[in-house]
């Protein structure tokens with residue numbers, strides 16, 4: 596039986612987040628826009644923390660964090676539904692109580708120093724694999740870590756590292772055995788800022804809270820106990836980090852698209868040209884119709900990929916499909932809604948241009964459109980995935 600309905604609990608959780616977004620976040624939108632126009636961050640750290648604490652009082656903390664660490668340990672489907680709701684606003688909010696999935700591979704001592712403070716929000720991490728010469732081709736890493744007595748000495752440069760400006764520590768990937776390369780020759784190190792790496796902000800077209808950094812490692816010396824997991828298994832960890840929830844990125848974009856179409860519909864019904872609302876014109880109706888179809892398709896691609904995660908299936912193919920479809924169609928949808936708004940859509944008075952710039956990133960990070968297509972094509976050509984989907 597195929598059942599597309601939500602359980603009562605799923606609906607209650609979804610509705611709580613929907614109300615939280617409407618009550619606590621949407622009222623902040625004009626101020627977020629105003630600050631961003633003035634070159635400031637939309638929310639200060641203290642404001643974000645205050646909002647996270649409000650949510651925590653209602654039990655919303657550590658959405659996917661295991662219960663033994665005080666989290667909610669919600670399913671992938673539930674988390675996707677929550678992300679959609681959060682995506683309906685551009686106020687840069689996320690629930691507290693989160694830590695990178697690969698930090699759970701830390702040993703007991705590392706857990707105290709890195710995992711627990713990250714969950715508590717007292718320390719910030721960043722994830723650094725990309726280099727100037729190794730983006731999509733992540734196996735082409737040049738950063739090295741060379742053993743010297745009880746230490747490792749790291750040299751190299753990382754680029755586009757989200758959170759790299761504020762992070763207290765980095766999970767950095769370096770080559771420890773050139774011959775083995777990605778098959779046993781890459782290691783992940785936990786490196787505190789005080790151990791000597793430097794960061795430089797990189798200006799981007801998207802909002803400031805996304806601003807990444809270049810990281811420089813110039814003879815940074817770390818003790819051997821800072822290796823995360825095993826020496827040589829770093830590439831596997833990196834792929835796990837990237838694959839931790841590819842369905843979540845398009846889920847947030849889906850929420851944005853829903854809101855954008857609502858805004859576009861309202862505008863089209865109020866804006867009159869040549870004696871009638873533009874919503875009466877087929878040209879505008881088709882933009883709304885195509886967007887509605889793509890939104891509906893995206894919703895089920897995301898939920899189906901999340902469902903596969905919950906079933907413990909190999910969900911990589913479904914996640915790549917959801918990420919690719921979400922990235923390409925969210926960009927088409929925001930472009931149409933900007934077009935419906937005419938000149939107003941192009942101004943900073945409205946948030947449409949902000950979404951336009953922000954959603955563009957989805958086609959690039961955590962696997963570009965082209966890399967998703969490469970993965971999907973390979974799976975189909977080599978028979979790793981059935982073209983008939985999970986129904987076989």
Ligand SMILES: Cc1cc2nc3c(=O)[nH]c(=O)nc-3n(C[C@H](O)[C@H](O)[C@H](O)COP(=O)(O)OP(=O)(O)OC[C@H]3O[C@@H](n4cnc5c(N)ncnc54)[C@H](O)[C@@H]3O)c2cc1C
Pocket residue numbers: 722723724725727729730731732754755756757758799805807956959960961962963964965966969
């Ligand atoms: C805002 C932002 C935040 C980021 N955050 C992080 C982070 O936190 N940590 C981190 O490690 N990285 C991060 N990245 C890096 C991001 O993952 C890479 O930019 C991305 O993987 C693409 O790599 P690249 O920029 O080197 O492009 P390239 O790999 O050089 O690709 C250039 C173009 O060629 C295409 N291309 C490449 N190979 C192929 C192929 N085989 N077939 C067809 N087309 C191909 C690509 O799709 C792209 O269109 C971030 C990037 C940005 C912009």
